[in-house]
Amino acid sequence: MRKFWNWARDADTGVRVLTMRGPISDETWFGDEVTPGVFRAELNEGTGPVAAWIDSPGGDVFAAAQIYNMLRDYKDEVNVHIDSLAASAASVIAMAGKTVEISPTGYLMIHNPSMMAWGDSAEMQRAKNMLDEVKEGIINAYEVRTGLSRQQLSDMMDAETWLSAKKAVELGFADKIMFEDEGKDAVSLSFSRVSVTNSLLSRIKGTPERDTRIILPTMAKAETQTMPQDKEEPPDTETETAAIPESETPTPPQDDRVDTSALMHRLNLISH
16 A cells, blocks of 8 residues: 555644655545545544645545545644646545645546446446446535536536636635735636647648647748859840849748647646
8 A cells, every 4th residue: 555645743733744745546435344444544643624735636536535525624724735636536635625725727627437347248247337326426525516507517627627726616616716915816727638739730731640840930031042143244146145043942831830739738737
């Protein structure tokens, strides 16, 4: 068992500090009675308010669901702080706080649950049914905190929505932006995987299957190199022909095509 959480106590305030960093469990808690028991025992062996710090890309939804329930059921106050990222399953845990604060540079991401399945069509249908029910459970946690409609939350999950700190507060996923009294207002931002993909693909020209090079804008006009010439001599009257003026070297048009394969690679890094 790899512990992705750590406990400490703030020497100045006496507040218990729970830190969760990295993936939420490298193995599923589905059917696991040992690991959840360890977390529950450590949570309940102390007293006093808890400050939970989250910096996680997500992980096992069953582990997240159990941690959410344990924190909600804790006898004292639990306040959540999103340090950098609370994505996927980690966003479910974040909803357990009595208050939720997010860093001005932090993000929260919600999307549909996913799983690996193998078998015939009946097995695939059972997997789909399970994912649909898991999604409903996740929406429950979001709905309790935000008050948004289930349809709106479902649509946001379908689109894999990323929320900036200010947008997370506007939509009710968080209550406050950390250090907000110390600087200027943060910028509100939300975007989905679909909108990012469409925006990037809209910049593509030509046939990407044949030409996926990164073509940078021309930095300077091409210069025609002038070779040194000898002293001009009078033309030969017997072989005199009309001089053909050299045309100026045309400046190639700028091309802002982008490497589609590189873009899709960068997009794939966003998801987990």
